[in-house]
Amino acid sequence: MKKGKTFIISGPSGVGKGSVLKVLLERRKDVYVSVSATTRQPRAGEENGVHYHFLDVDTFHEWIAQDAFLEYAEYVGNFYGTPKRFVDEAMAEGRDVILEIDVQGALQIAQKRPEAILIFIAPPSWSELERRLTARGTDSTEKIQKRLLRAKVECQTASAYHYFVINDTIENAAGELNAIMTAEHCRSMDRMEIIRD
Ligand code: 5GP
Numbered sequence: 411m412k413k414g415k416t417f418i419i420s421g422p423s424g425v426g427k428g429s430v431l432k433v434l435l436e437r438r439k440d441v442y443v444s445v446s447a448t449t450r451q452p453r454a455g456e457e458n459g460v461h462y463h464f465l466d467v468d469t470f471h472e473w474i475a476q477d478a479f480l481e482y483a484e485y486v487g488n489f490y491g492t493p494k495r496f497v498d499e500a501m502a503e504g505r506d507v508i509l510e511i512d513v514q515g516a517l518q519i520a521q522k523r524p525e526a527i528l529i530f531i532a533p534p535s536w537s538e539l540e541r542r543l544t545a546r547g548t549d550s551t552e553k554i555q556k557r558l559l560r561a562k563v564e565c566q567t568a569s570a571y572h573y574f575v576i577n578d579t580i581e582n583a584a585g586e587l588n589a590i591m592t593a594e595h596c597r598s599m600d601r602m603e604i605i606r607d
Contacts, residue, residue: 412604414505415594416497416523418516419587421531422561423486424543426577427510430531433584438591442500443508447473450488453548463493480522483514486556490515506591513567520570527594528571529587534578536562 421427435441447463449470458464465473470489473479482491492509500507509519519526533539539561543554568574573590577583 412504413600414501414503414507415591416501416519416526417506417508417591417594418519418526418528419508419510419531420513420516420528420564420571421577422533422539422564423557424539424546425531425533425561426542426580426583427531429580430575430577430583430587431508431510433580434587437584437588438506441506441508442496443510444492444497446490446492446511447479447482448488448490450490480509481511481515481518483512483518485512485514486553486560492519513564513570517567517570527573527590529573529575529590530565530568530571531575531577531583532565532568533561534576 419427419431431443435443445459445461445463447465447470449465449467450462452458452462452464456462456464467489470482470491473491473493474482478493478495479491480494480497482489484490490512492511492515497507497509509515511519516528520528533542536558540554540558543549543557549557575583575586575590
């Protein structure tokens with residue numbers, strides 16, 4: 411059976427990870443994108459169980475106590491975590507898994523699952539990132555400044571990632587992500603195992 415791989419995608423808030431993933435998923439059907447849990451309030455149009463599992467802080471802590479998270483982290487005043495169960499079920503079915511998580515979570519997974527492939531999505535410039543965050547219209551000026559500061563710190567840890575994709579256009583970035591996933595499935599060890607079977 412084809413082996414699934416874990417791809418971790420990080421990048422500053424507002425860089426367009428969601429839009430890039432949407433285009434990628436039109437090209438790669440059999441991928442499980444993990445739905446994280448968070449204590450942040452839903453944005454307009456976000457649905458519980460689809461975009462996030464929206465939890466209150468007490469329930470989030472219960473999930474931590476039950477060891478239900480593969481990783482979790484605090485990001486600009488809210489908690490975010492990857493539920494373990496669904497990821498492991500998808501992996502057991504041989505599907506690729508994509509986790510869209512921040513750098514703290516990515517580094518936790520890299521420790522626990524060193525075979526995971528880490529991909530960083532960066533903006534073409536800081537001014538463009540600020541423009542995108544402002545255009546989204548979901549955060550106060552103060553929150554936008556916090557997210558920008560956080561973005562600069564995150565980019566400094568990008569050297570720990572295997573790949574760096576610049577989201578200049580969604581099409582280009584989705585194309586590069588798709589190519590990375592294909593290349594990872596062409597690694598000689600994986601291919602040689604398939605031939606042996
Ligand atoms: P947002 O509030 O913009 O949806 O997400 C804020 C940040 O949290 C983004 O960088 C996003 O990648 C990250 N994030 C989303 N889900 C998770 C998760 O399950 N774990 C961690 N560590 N970060 C997450």
